């Protein structure tokens with residue numbers, strides 16, 4: 177089942193005289209259970225692709241369909257609801273609220289959404305991310321890597337059907353990075369989610385079902401998986 | 405509330421500063437309202453004590469009691485339930501070292517404006533008066549002989565009554581004869597009346613019926629004073645709204661990226677806006693309550709000479725207005741939150 181579909185989506189930024197084609201017309205499908213990597217050089221359009229897919233910005237043309245629902249024409253308020261219900265973001269920069277402890281970050285999500293992870297599943301996520309000891313800490317007391325792991329836990333907490341991660345492992349050592357990928361792999365398969373990971377780190381591609389490369393706003397699928 | 409509360413808990417100093425400022429503003433508002441109240445009662449205490457509906461004065465007096473000159477038979481009680489004759493003059497009373505501005509009321513002791521005597525005896529003979537007890541606090545005593553400015557006659561204090569100030573001067577109540585002797589004529593100044601319908605009181609053309617409230621408002625300086633203080637209070641409302649609006653706006657601006665990240669995650673603008681409003685409400689409430697506590701504490705330690713009288717209803721209303729006005733200040737930030745673009749906030 178296709179959880180996410182982009183049909184003929186492009187994004188043009190009108191800057192002064194010249195327009196920037198951040199994303200050229202693109203078709204993309206993410207199936208349930210698929211872990212997908214997006215690679216490409218800086219400025220190639222990876223974040224643009226991910227934020228359009230996640231309903232954070234609207235495409236210039238084309239349609240974005242999430243869980244069978246066309247979100248392209250929705251108002252920001254409704255898109256926010258879709259993001260909350262369907263999508264877990266792991267952002268390039270930390271997405272933690274500085275004045276809430278790790279535990280409170282999660283509680284905040286309980287305030288705004290029902291049917292979040294069950295207590296057992298939560299514990300599992302905390303354990304595999306190695307943050308169960310950090311629950312009472314505040315973001316300022318965490319290392320960059322710890323913050324990133326908490327951010328991932330936060331994205332998983334709402335049990336979204338789609339996980340969009342922009343460089344989730346950038347500030348982790350390789351051992352942690354592999355662990356995080358293993359966990360993303362596991363939740364994606366076990367819970368039939370679609371996970372899209374933007375990364376520079378080609379070693380992480382081994383965990384993915386599909387790899388796409390963006391160059392100058394054009395999306396190509398690479399040879400199945402690079403290793404298998 | 406969760407977000408609002410935890411933010412305040414984890415940024416105590418910052419929010420305590422805001423509460424501190426609001427406390428001072430509300431303290432000032434409460435204190436001014438007490439002062440307004442106190443000053444007003446200095447003017448009208450004796451009038452309120454009459455518990456009357458109106459007063460008959462001459463048309464040419466321009467609602468000014470001393471300027472209204474009447475004869476006893478100018479009015480005979482037609483159309484009213486009760487009426488009382490009133491003569492009034494101002495003087496400076498001296499007894500030995502003591503000196504005080506006084507307002508002398510000439511009345512009939514069997515009419516309703518006759519006050520209760522709380523100490524000593526009522527006046528009986530000409531030249532005897534009962535005095536407002538503020539004179540007692542100044543040191544005057546029963547049996548004191550008072551010399552008056554503008555006349556050689558003297559008065560003797562036979563007793564005290566309470567809450568009797570007229571135009572900020574303590575009142576001396578005596579008989580009409582006493583006043584006549586002081587003024588050397590037999591005119592009076594007004595007829596104080598009790599009736600359900602002031603419009604139905606038939607008076608001759610040169611007289612007018614003035615409702616008690618209008619009479620009070622026309623006392624020299626009364627309206628000016630009330631307006632000035634009311635204006636200061638209203639201005640403080642605006643100041644507190646602006647201060648809070650600025651504080652919250654700065655805090656909101658600082659948090660734009662945090663709000664943006666939360667919005668990216670799908671937390672609605674409505675939730676974030678509610679959080680800011682709830683926060684403002686709590687801050688304002690805390691400020692007002694502490695301000696009120698300070699006001700009440702100060703009230704206990706104020707010397708009697710300071711004309712401050714707190715009125716529970718006024719304090720309550722002003723407190724509520726302060727909270728409302730502060731929340732209004734927060735709406736400024738709400739607008740900013742709604743406009744935040746989550747995409748800009750997350751970068752990347």
Ligand SMILES: Nc1ncnc2c1ncn2[C@@H]1O[C@H](COP(=O)(O)OP(=O)(O)OP(=O)(O)O)[C@@H](O)[C@H]1O
Nearest residue numbers: 189191196198217218219220221222223224225752
């Ligand atoms: N809001 C915008 N206005 C104008 N141009 C933009 C805007 N956002 C992105 N671009 C341009 O679109 C192109 C793609 O940007 P994007 O952020 O998607 O790159 P990226 O692949 O994520 O790069 P990085 O790896 O550095 O994060 C860039 O040339 C960028 O300058």
Ligand SMILES: [Mg+2]
Nearest residue numbers: 222223268752
């Ligand atoms: Mg990027």
